[in-house]
Amino acid sequence: MTNAVLTSGTSTLPSTSKRRRPHEEVASWFLVAPAASLILLLLIMPLAAVLGLSFTDYQLGARAWSYVGAANYAALANDPVFWRSVGNTATYAAIVVLGSTGLGLGVALMLGRSSLLTQVWRTVFFLPVMGSLIAMAIVWEFMLHPTFGLINAALGLVGFAPVNWLQNGDTALGVLAVIGIWQQFGFNMVLFLAGLSGIPQSLHDAAEMDGAALAWDRFQLVTWPLLAPVTLFVVVISTIRSFQVFDTVHALTKGGPNKATEVLLYTMYAEGFEFFRTGYAAAIAVVFVTAMLLLTLAKVFIAEKRIHS
Amino acid sequence: MSRIDIDGIAKSFGRRPVLKGIELAIAPGEFMALVGPSGCGKSTLLRIIAGLEREDEGSIRLAGKPVDHLPARDRDLAMVFQSYALYPHLTVAENVAVPLTMRRLTTAERLPVFGRLSSRSRAIRREIDAEVAQACAMLGIGDLADRKPGQLSGGQRQRVALGRAMVRAPKAFLMDEPLSNLDAKLRVEMRSEIARLHRRLETTFVYVTHDQAEAMTMADRIAVMMDGQLIQVGSPEEIYADPSDLRVAEFIGSPKINVAGADAARALAARLDDPARAQVPGLRLAFRAEAATLVDPAEGGLVGQVVHLENLGADLHVHLAIEGQAEPIIVRRDPHAPRLRLEERCGIVVPPERLLAFDTSGLRLRAPQMRIAA
Numbered sequence: 168m169t170n171a172v173l174t175s176g177t178s179t180l181p182s183t184s185k186r187r188r189p190h191e192e193v194a195s196w197f198l199v200a201p202a203a204s205l206i207l208l209l210l211i212m213p214l215a216a217v218l219g220l221s222f223t224d225y226q227l228g229a230r231a232w233s234y235v236g237a238a239n240y241a242a243l244a245n246d247p248v249f250w251r252s253v254g255n256t257a258t259y260a261a262i263v264v265l266g267s268t269g270l271g272l273g274v275a276l277m278l279g280r281s282s283l284l285t286q287v288w289r290t291v292f293f294l295p296v297m298g299s300l301i302a303m304a305i306v307w308e309f310m311l312h313p314t315f316g317l318i319n320a321a322l323g324l325v326g327f328a329p330v331n332w333l334q335n336g337d338t339a340l341g342v343l344a345v346i347g348i349w350q351q352f353g354f355n356m357v358l359f360l361a362g363l364s365g366i367p368q369s370l371h372d373a374a375e376m377d378g379a380a381l382a383w384d385r386f387q388l389v390t391w392p393l394l395a396p397v398t399l400f401v402v403v404i405s406t407i408r409s410f411q412v413f414d415t416v417h418a419l420t421k422g423g424p425n426k427a428t429e430v431l432l433y434t435m436y437a438e439g440f441e442f443f444r445t446g447y448a449a450a451i452a453v454v455f456v457t458a459m460l461l462l463t464l465a466k467v468f469i470a471e472k473r474i475h476s
Numbered sequence: 477m478s479r480i481d482i483d484g485i486a487k488s489f490g491r492r493p494v495l496k497g498i499e500l501a502i503a504p505g506e507f508m509a510l511v512g513p514s515g516c517g518k519s520t521l522l523r524i525i526a527g528l529e530r531e532d533e534g535s536i537r538l539a540g541k542p543v544d545h546l547p548a549r550d551r552d553l554a555m556v557f558q559s560y561a562l563y564p565h566l567t568v569a570e571n572v573a574v575p576l577t578m579r580r581l582t583t584a585e586r587l588p589v590f591g592r593l594s595s596r597s598r599a600i601r602r603e604i605d606a607e608v609a610q611a612c613a614m615l616g617i618g619d620l621a622d623r624k625p626g627q628l629s630g631g632q633r634q635r636v637a638l639g640r641a642m643v644r645a646p647k648a649f650l651m652d653e654p655l656s657n658l659d660a661k662l663r664v665e666m667r668s669e670i671a672r673l674h675r676r677l678e679t680t681f682v683y684v685t686h687d688q689a690e691a692m693t694m695a696d697r698i699a700v701m702m703d704g705q706l707i708q709v710g711s712p713e714e715i716y717a718d719p720s721d722l723r724v725a726e727f728i729g730s731p732k733i734n735v736a737g738a739d740a741a742r743a744l745a746a747r748l749d750d751p752a753r754a755q756v757p758g759l760r761l762a763f764r765a766e767a768a769t770l771v772d773p774a775e776g777g778l779v780g781q782v783v784h785l786e787n788l789g790a791d792l793h794v795h796l797a798i799e800g801q802a803e804p805i806i807v808r809r810d811p812h813a814p815r816l817r818l819e820e821r822c823g824i825v826v827p828p829e830r831l832l833a834f835d836t837s838g839l840r841l842r843a844p845q846m847r848i849a850a
Binding site for chain 1: 523527528539546549553554557558559561563564565566574575578579583586640802
C-alpha cells in the first residue's frame with residue numbers, strides 16, 4: 168500500500184509542476200473573470216458592434232437595415248469630404264504634435280532648475296490640461312471674436328487689420344491647432360520634467376568635465392539622448408490626442424468654413440448624429456480605430472527595439 | 477602632471493558645515509587617497525577641486541595657479557565617477573572620444589553628417605580615432621569599441637570610464653569611489669590595475685574612497701578625513717603604524733585595532749618596566765592584532781577567553797573576551813601554531829613599543845608624555 172502511494176506520488180509530481188492543478192485552473196479563471204468580462208462588455212463587444220454596423224446601411228432610429236458588404240468603405244474611398252477630413256486631421260496633428268512637444272520640452276528645460284517659482288509656473292502651464300475644453304473653447308471664441316476680441320484688439324494696437332480668425336478658411340485650422348497646442352503642452356511639460364529629473368546628475372557632471380562648454384553641447388550630449396524614451400512617449404500620446412480633436416471643432420467652427428476644419432471625429436459625428444447615417448459613421452470609426460491601433464503598435468515596436476539595442 | 481594645493485577650503489550646505497578649513501598639498505605625480513567614513517566631506521572636497529562645486533572660503537591652485545574662477549571644463553582635470561557616468565546612447569569608442577571631440581571640434585564640426593564634410597574635421601576625427609584606439613587597447617577594451625555601455629559588465633564599464641579620463645592626458649585624475657560598485661573580487665583586481673595605470677601615466681591622482689584597504693594598497697599618501705576635517709596625512713605605513721588620533725587608528729587597518737579600556741590598560745601596563753606610566757587619567761591603550769602574542773594566563777598580562785576563531789588561511793584571528801569590556805580583543809596568530817580551543821583562557825602580551833596611547837579626546841599621547849619608550 169505504501170508502495171502504491173509512493174508510485175502515484177512520484178508519477179504526479181512532474182505533471183503538477185508543469186500543469187496547474189484543476190482547482191488552480193478554476194481559481195485563475197475566477198480571478199480574471201471580473202476584468203475579462205468588463206473588457207468584453209465595454210471594449211470588445213462595442214467594437215464588434217461598430218464593425219458589424221459598418222457593413223450595413225443602418226440609419227439611426229430606423230426599423231430595418233440590410234447588409235451592404237463593403238459598400239460603406241467603397242463610398243468612403245470616393246468621398247472628397249472624408250479625404251479632406253483625413254488631410255485636415257493629419258495637418259492638425261502635425262502642427263499640434265510638433266508644437267506641443269517642442270513647447271513642452273522648452274518650458275520643462277527652462278523650469279528644470281527647481282525653485283518656488285517653478286512650482287507656480289508648473290501649475291499655471293498645467294491648468295489648460297485640467298480645464299474642460301468646451302469651456303475653454305468658448306473663452307477662446309471671445310478672444311478671437313473679429314470685432315471685440317482681445318486678439319484683434321491687441322493686433323490693432325500694432326497696426327494690423329482685424330482678422331476673422333475662425334471664419335477664414337486659411338486661418339481656422341491653424342487657430343484650432345494653436346488652441347490644441349495651448350491645451351496639450353502642459354501635459355507634455357510634466358512628462359518632460361519627470362524625464363529630466365530622471366537623468367543622473369553624474370552625467371551632467373561628466374559632460375562638464377569632458378568640456379561641454381555650451382548649454383547646447385550639454386543638451387546634445389546628455390539631455391536629448393536621455394530624454395529619447397520620454398520624447399517617443401510624448402509624441403505618440405500627443406499624436407493620439409490630436410487625432411481625437413473634436414471639442415474645439417464642435418464648439419468653434421462645426422467643421423467650417425467650407426470644410427476647412429473638417430476632422431475625422433467631427434465627420435464621424437456629423438454623419439452619425441446629424442445625417443443619421445450610422446453605418447457610414449461606423450465605417451469611419453473603424454478606419455479611425457485601425458489608425459490608432461497601428462500607431463500604438465508602432466510605438467510598442469520602436470520602444471521594444473530601443474530597449475534591446 | 478601637476479601639483480594641487482588646497483588652501484583653507486571651507487564649505488557648508490545650508491547651515492551644515494561640510495568642510496572646515498582643509499589644507500593639503502598634493503605633489504606632482506602623487507597618488508593621494510582621501511579616505512574617511514561616508515559623510516565626512518571627502519567627495520565634496522573632490523568636487524570642489526574639480527570645479528563642480530564652489531567653495532565658500534579658501535582657494536584651489538593647480539600647478540601653482542589659482543583656478544577658483546574657472547569652470548570645471550577649463551581646469552583640465554579628468555574625473556571618474558562611482559556610477560561610471562557613461563553616456564548610455566554612445567558606443568564605447570564614442571564615449572572615450574567625447575573629451576577630445578568636445579575640445580578639438582567646433583560645434584558645427586560635431587554635427588552628425590554636416591560635421592564630416594570639411595577636410596579639417598575629417599583629419600581631426602582620424603587623429604581622435606587613433607588616440608581612442610590607443611587608450612582602449614591600453615585598458616584591454618579594444619574589442620568592445622562598438623558596444624553600448626548597457627551591454628558591458630561593471631568592470632568593463634569602469635575601464636571605459638578610465639579610458640575616457642585618460643585619453644586627454646589631463647593635469648590630474650580625480651576619482652570618486654570608482655570601485656565601490658564592483659564585486660569584491662573585481663575590486664581587488666582593479667586596485668592593482670589602477671595603481672599600475674598611475675605608475676605608467678605618472679600623473680597626479682586624487683582618489684576618494686571609504687574603503688581603507690583601497691587607500692592602503694594604492695596610495696602614495698593618505699589623507700584621513702573625519703567630520704569635515706583632515707586629521708592626518710601621511711604614507712600608508714605612517715598612518716597605520718603611527719596614527720595621531722584614535723579615530724584614524726580605528727578606521728585604518730583590518731581587523732580593527734584593539735582598544736583596551738581602563739582596567740585592561742592597567743593589566744597591559746603591569747608588564748611594563750614602570751607601571752606608573754599608565755597612570756594618565758582616562759588613558760586608552762591600543763594595539764594591532766599582529767602586535768600581541770598569546771601566552772599562558774599564568775604568565776600574566778591581560779587575560780581573556782577565546783570566544784571565536786577566524787581562520788583566513790594565511791592568518792588566524794583569535795577573538796578574546798575581556799572582563800569588563802564589550803568588544804573582544806583580536807589577536808593574529810599563525811594558523812600552524814598549537815590549536816586553541818573555544819573558551820580557553822589566554823594571556824595577551826604586547827611589547828611596550830607596540831602600544832599606542834590616546835587621551836580621553838582620542839588624541840595620541842606620544843612617547844615623552846607617556847614615557848613608555850623612555
